[in-house]
Amino acid sequence: MERLSSDYLYHFTGSFDTINKIMSNGFRHSLSKERLSFANSIQENFIVSFCDIKYSESLAHQKCYGQYALALTKDWGIKKGITPVTYIHGNSVNFSEKSRYLKNKNRFIFEQFNPFKSKSLNKIFKRYIRLSLLEKRIDEKIFNPSVEIRQDGDLKKQYNQIDQELSEYVKELEKHGLEKKFIKYVHVLGENILDLIGHLENTDWLSRSYKDQFTCPQSGETFDKVLYDEREWRSVQDASWLKIDFGAGKYEKALGNGFLPEKYNLKFEDQDIVRIVVKNEKEKAELLSKINSNSHLISSSKLKQVLTTRSEELEE
Known part of the structure; x- marks a missing residue:
């Protein structure tokens, strides 16, 4: 044949x-x-x-x-x-509404990531927590966080408030000498999330x-x-x-x-x-x-x- x-x-x-x-x-x-x-x-x-x-x-x-x-x-x-x-169209799974939401979210979270700086991943994971908690608090998805969270308004205010709450939590851990363990656990989880995000981006390139x-x-x-x-x-x-x-x-x-x-x-x-x-x-x-x-x-x-x-x- x-x-x-x-x-x-x-x-x-x-x-x-x-x-x-x-x-x-x-x-x-x-x-x-x-x-x-x-x-x-x-x-x-x-x-x-x-x-x-x-x-x-x-x-x-x-x-x-x-x-x-x-x-x-x-x-x-x-x-x-x-x-x-991979040739795709508007109904391909690569560009479903859920897929576009995840990509926008992850690109916002990792936009300042630098793998050569040891503290960078911790900062990025902190951003991940802030955004996820904000969505849970308002009970809806934020489809374009790079725009919506940076605009003056209630979303930006609540996002910053969650950041303050997280900082206070870390201070409480410091009082008991537990902040390094917390960062260690967060760092490992962040590495796994980074691998998943890298895979998502790779599919877009092709x-x-x-x-x-x-x-x-x-x-x-x-x-x-x-x-x-x-x-x-x-x-x-x-x-x-x-x-x-x-x-x-x-x-x-x-x-x-x-x-x-x-x-x-x-x-x-x-x-x-x-x-x-x-x-x-x-x-x-x-x-x-x-x-x-x-x-x-x-x-x-x-x-x-x-x-x-x-x-x-x-x-x-």
Whole structure:
């Protein structure tokens, strides 16, 4: 039985210069601001995208993303954590009302979390307690705490009152020398909650609308598209957590540049790459003339083996 998917992961681009850069530095993670219209939200992450489409069936894909291509083995992609995207719609469990509530709540709680500061998790867990007690006190869910609790009014007043009550409780524990044990127990519980929240966020990074308005990168044309047809696989680096990794200054620079520093690039070796497609024999010769062991990720012998043009017959 003939398979519907490709044996390889294809990355299409509209630029010969991009092919040269990938050959020298690997695939860089570029900033993506992706709309989920049914959830009224924008997901902002740094990603590298590939598609699981047979080259013979990729003409429509090439018209939007470009006719230059690199094909790599799926084994390479899996080892690098590159994962098939989950296509969702407004009734998918990922974006149920309950799911959106939990994500908003957790993002509010952890917005100032720093894993490199030992007291940070305790402060975050304290915020978790305050918000949960507030919801219990008013007997209703707070669906957008980052806005509702910061507005002057009764919610903000009660939230601060609970904070004062919690501080007084800790002072009472201090009188009996029990505050360190309390913090120890809270810290362990907080670590487990952090793991659960991380899992929730990870599912978002790999979610994409099944169908939505789409702007073709090559032509600039905007139209309704079944995005599911792209069969996307992607590597994702979450923008907000990377701020902790290499500092606010470099994070802001990455946002301005639209891509991450080279340390996050996806590198490959001879055994990983299957095909490189360029426009014509002139570009083939140019690429071959530039390659050497110091400036490119693969050997000249491998490049000669996988380099081809669009006019040549390509088989899976």
